[in-house]
Amino acid sequence: MRYWLMKSEPDEVSFDDVLAAPAQTLAWFGVRNYQARNFMRDAMSVGDGILFYHSSCAVPGVAGIAEVASSPYPDATQFDAASHYHDPKATLEQPRWISVDVRAIEAGRYLPLAEMRSIPALEDMVLLQKGSRLSISPVTQAQWNTVVALLKEGKR
DNA sequence: GCCAACGTTGGC
DNA sequence: GCCAACGTTGGC
Numbered sequence: 001m002r003y004w005l006m007k008s009e010p011d012e013v014s015f016d017d018v019l020a021a022p023a024q025t026l027a028w029f030g031v032r033n034y035q036a037r038n039f040m041r042d043a044m045s046v047g048d049g050i051l052f053y054h055s056s057c058a059v060p061g062v063a064g065i066a067e068v069a070s071s072p073y074p075d076a077t078q079f080d081a082a083s084h085y086h087d088p089k090a091t092l093e094q095p096r097w098i099s100v101d102v103r104a105i106e107a108g109r110y111l112p113l114a115e116m117r118s119i120p121a122l123e124d125m126v127l128l129q130k131g132s133r134l135s136i137s138p139v140t141q142a143q144w145n146t147v148v149a150l151l152k153e154g155k156r
Numbered sequence: 157g158c159c160a161a162c163g164t165t166g167g168c
Numbered sequence: 169g170c171c172a173a174c175g176t177t178g179g180c
Binding site for chain 1 (some may be wrong): 176177178179
């Protein structure tokens with residue numbers, strides 16, 4: 001059992017979108033970074049905890065708690081010539097990019113990035129390191145416990 | 157919209 | 169394999 005932080009642009013897929021999906025589950029698609037892909041491929045397991053983070057928006061921050069709901073499988077958008085995520089070098093025989101399914105568990109109060117930066121227990125989070133842009137990053141048990149406690153301070 | 161930081165590409 | 173140029177990320 002591991003823990004992860006996964007970034008999504010809420011204009012594209014928000015935490016509420018996942019909550020509203022059938023079985024509260026959506027495919028996590030569009031990862032086009034090898035390090036992030038390798039985390040999904042090599043280190044994720046069904047049931048791992050996910051901090052669902054909203055990036056590239058007015059107030060970036062953690063929007064809710066989710067979990068890994070599938071094994072890795074090829075990301076369909078890489079084969080779609082009409083998709084923003086199309087990769088001409090990927091083939092059905094040799095896919096380059098993968099997805100996992102993500103199931104929303106619960107929304108806490110919204111935890112803004114600025115607040116996370118003010119919390120000493122979170123200062124080592126990969127997300128908060130200078131220049132960190134990884135869309136999927138590992139979270140320690142202690143960091144997870146801290147963030148979950150903050151999310152549960154006030155429920156929506 | 158700016159720009160720092162990082163990743164990828166491609167010529168050599 | 170080096171590294172300059174270019175593209176992307178993402179907070180502000």
